[in-house]
Amino acid sequence: EVAVSLQALAAQGHRLVAFTNGVETSIRALLAHAGVLAQLEDVVSVDDLRTFKPDPAVYAYLTQRTNCAPGQTWLVSSNAWDVVGAKAAGLRAVWVRRQATAVFDPWEVEPDVVVSSLAELADWLAGCPNQASYLN
Template identity: 50%
Template sequence: MAKVLAFDVYGTLIDTHGVVSELEQRLGALGKAELAPEFSRRWRDKQLEYSFRRGLMGAYEPFVRCTEEALVFTDRALRAGLSDTDRDHLMQIYAELPAFPEAEGALASLGEAGVTCVAFSNGTAAAVEGLLEQAGIRGYFADVVSVDEVKRFKPDPAVYAHLRHRLESEPGDTWLISSNAFDVIGARHAGLHAAWVRRSPEAPFDPWGIEPDLTVTDLDALAERLG
């Protein structure tokens, strides 16, 4: 079959730090606007940590639960003092995060080149569908594949096997596209090809002896190489 590109969503297509401006407003009302960038970074890091821990424990919960628990933890760790209303609002904002500026154009180019694209996420199918729709890029994807269907989280090998099963594809025909090094390593370990979207030139790749097949700076560069 033809090559299929399976795009990670959070951090790859969707800018998880798009919440910073809202954090600045909410924290600004508490006189702590300067905490916003650090709050956003810690929230994202803890969200992923909680998914890893739940995976190891065999205690799966939908990704939104990890996100909410990470928000509460970060609020406590930074002593930010957010109210329940603030946290509820921030969770709603997280469901409406923007796509990276180049995402739509790159996806359009890939589609014109005849490349099949799917979204492949730790989020539930419903959450991802809504996120991609409001970001204006849902129409570029042939399908949405969620780890929720197997109740595991990336980088569990079972989720990459599930992706191949859903796509009815061979590992050599399937590319994982992600800005998350752990996801790239997980996909390569499972026998898939993988491209790392290295959005920050300072970002190091994990020294595990498993390298991406391709490293690009953004999705435009990806479309040029794989389109």
């Protein structure tokens, strides 16, 4: 699902990066092994910052690295804490709710969009042109 969905998102004109707490070289190797690294514009790791998501500083680092305003940057994650961190930093956020029984943690912060898969996200964005500039 991921490779096909990334292709669809890229075809829609979205810039795609991986944004990770992991070590960049390790993440690049994992993404290459999964066959999706070539579909990404960049891999942004917060490892060098010595702080990690959901610290607001890491989301600021992401927007600096991508040269994209927070309000034009969408974080896509299946982790509620990552969505909450992104929203607190002014980013737009998509929660990928992979299991129907999953509950978004009640921190009075809601994602902008909830989807069950990346394919559903591509379909949603196809119907909403100019909704996203940078997907992470």
